Amino acid sequence: MKTIFSLATWFITVACFMVLTSLPVTSVQAQESDPEALVLKSCGTCHGLNRVCKALGKDATWWESTVNRMVKRGAKLKQEDVQAVAEYLSQLEQGAKFVCD
Numbered sequence: 706m707k708t709i710f711s712l713a714t715w716f717i718t719v720a721c722f723m724v725l726t727s728l729p730v731t732s733v734q735a736q737e738s739d740p741e742a743l744v745l746k747s748c749g750t751c752h753g754l755n756r757v758c759k760a761l762g763k764d765a766t767w768w769e770s771t772v773n774r775m776v777k778r779g780a781k782l783k784q785e786d787v788q789a790v791a792e793y794l795s796q797l798e799q800g801a802k803f804v805c806d
């Protein structure tokens with residue numbers, strides 16, 4: 706009985722440890738692929754974000770080819786983030802605060 710109990714304690718300890726150590730990793734990943742943060746970080750360096758603001762209202766296909774063009778020009782965006790950013794921008798309403806203010 707005592708062995709079973711300590712075995713269970715051991716498993717719970719290991720499980721808690723795994724959850725705790727995996728938490729910071731997941732939150733960092735979520736932050737990295739946050740399209741809003743990516744736009745703020747990579748789209749206002751060559752031109753202002755108002756350039757992005759003026760184009761709001763276009764569809765996802767237009768954004769995908771535009772963002773790809775920006776990457777070719779030198780925007781620091783990973784290929785796997787292009788679609789997320791394009792989709793995000795296509796869903797923003799014209800005048801959206803975070804790029805227009």
Ligand code: HEC
Pocket residue numbers: 744747748749750751752756757760771772774775778779780781782790
């Ligand atoms: C390396 C410099 C650079 C970076 C970084 C950059 N751009 Fe541009 N962007 C340009 C240049 C140069 C133009 C004008 C020529 C053109 O349209 O291709 C432009 C034009 C634009 C236009 C107007 C296009 C049109 O056809 O009306 C939009 C919208 C735009 N950029 C969005 C973005 C977004 C979104 C990002 C972030 C993913 C970004 N840009 C990052 C250089 C850059």
